[in-house]
Amino acid sequence: MGQTASTGGLDGLIDRVTASPHSNWTVEELADAANLTVRTLSRRFRKTTGTSPAGFVERVRLDAARRAILETDEPLTVIAEDAGFGSLRRMDRSFARLLGTSPSEFRQRFRS
Secondary structure (H helix, E strand, O other): OHHHHHOOOOHHHHHHHHHOOOOOOOHHHHHHHHOOOHHHHHHHHHHHHOOOHHHHHHHHHHHHHHHHHHHOOOOHHHHHHHHOOOOHHHHHHHHHHHHOOOHHHHHHHHOO
């Protein structure tokens, strides 16, 4: 029960988004999957994760893209699509906003 209290009952939804970042996770889809209204979902997400539902999905997608960039030789366009960004341009904007770098710079800097 402690885990449910700490995540506001969002465990199942968080697990689904993390397992499938490429799915179409609009706020409406998230609310439907959690069986909540958009307003209630937004309030719970902010309270339990410190971010909006859309911000959470973006972070999950960014994490998936970062892992793929570091662990594979896939082209960035494929990684962007697989991670759920839909396009390299959207992934570029997310990297710039949240990491202060581009995906290609990230790959060059951190790839072993």
